[in-house]
Amino acid sequence: MLVANAVPLFGETRQSRGAVGTFVDITDRKRAGEALEATNAELRSFAYVLTRALQEPLRMCWTLRSYWHRTASDAWCRCRQASLSLRLCRFNHGGVLKGATSLLGG
Numbered sequence: 001m002l003v004a005n006a007v008p009l010f011g012e013t014r015q016s017r018g019a020v021g022t023f024v025d026i027t028d029r030k031r032a033g034e035a036l037e038a039t040n041a042e043l044r045s046f047a048y049v050l051t052r053a054l055q056e057p058l059r060m061c062w063t064l065r066s067y068w069h070r071t072a073s074d075a076w077c078r079c080r081q082a083s084l085s086l087r088l089c090r091f092n093h094g095g096v097l098k099g100a101t102s103l104l105g106g
Contacts, residue, residue, distance in 0.1 A: 001027050 006021040 001025070001030050 003024045008019050009017045011017045
């Protein structure tokens with residue numbers, strides 16, 4: 001591929017005397033630009049695939065974290081309910097419910 005450039009030459013009376021022209025072969029530059037664009041397209045494609053590939057494990061980690069959070073929260077509620085039941089079911093020495101009266105404000 002060639003790029004041409006020309007400039008007119010004028011004499012002292014402003015009449016055209018000719019022109020000076022240059023031709024530059026830009027074939028190598030054009031091929032290098034195309035190769036660079038192809039490499040950039042590959043890198044964009046790789047980045048897209050890598051991003052998608054990393055999102056799935058992160059999504060799994062987030063889901064597992066949410067599951068653990070719910071499970072721990074449920075376990076804490078069950079433990080709290082069991083603790084409340086134990087407090088209501090404790091007997092003192094005389095066989096009277098201990099704690100039930102304190103929970104009811106007595």
